[in-house]
Amino acid sequence: MSVARVPPARPGGRHLLRSSALAAAIVADAGVRAGDLVVDIGAGSGMLTRPLLEAGARVIAVEPDRRLGSRLRTLDASVVAMDVRAFTWPAEPFRVVANLPFALAADICRTLFGDPRLPLRSADLIVEWDFAAKRARLWPST
Numbered sequence: 108m109s110v111a112r113v114p115p116a117r118p119g120g121r122h123l124l125r126s127s128a129l130a131a132a133i134v135a136d137a138g139v140r141a142g143d144l145v146v147d148i149g150a151g152s153g154m155l156t157r158p159l160l161e162a163g164a165r166v167i168a169v170e171p172d173r174r175l176g177s178r179l180r181t182l183d184a185s186v187v188a189m190d191v192r193a194f195t196w197p198a199e200p201f202r203v204v205a206n207l208p209f210a211l212a213a214d215i216c217r218t219l220f221g222d223p224r225l226p227l228r229s230a231d232l233i234v235e236w237d238f239a240a241k242r243a244r245l246w247p248s249t
Contacts, residue, residue, distance in 0.1 A: 124154040124206055124233075134158040137204050137231040148191050148205035148215060153179050155204055160184060164202075169194055191215060200226040206233040213238070 141163025150168035166184040170176045176188040212234045
């Protein structure tokens with residue numbers, strides 16, 4: 108008798124990018140330039156952090172998992188080991204390029220887009236399909 112293997116739950120809807128080519132394309136499409144301040148939310152294994160640094164960006168990698176955060180410290184990024192909901196956003200103009208944790212996407216977007224005083228220049232976000240479709244509908248939508 109075989110027992111079905113159930114994959115472990117992903118905390119907070121975490122889903123790590125596995126393709127470095129896709130990550131590089133996302134960063135290129137975001138138009139990140141040398142010197143840009145970029146926040147990578149849920150930086151995980153650094154899949155987006157690396158091409159952001161290669162583009163010359165100053166990167167703040169927000170990662171609550173201490174194990175993954177310690178790996179990120181080997182890169183030339185400023186690593187913040189905390190839940191993004193407690194993160195203090197930069198006072199200077201910044202971009203966000205991130206693979207958002209699905210469970211936190213609504214909270215993060217509400218924070219980023221809800222305060223006109225936040226000096227956010229752009230946000231290139233990977234989100235769950237249903238989340239994106241719901242917010243892209245003309246009506247009724249939230």
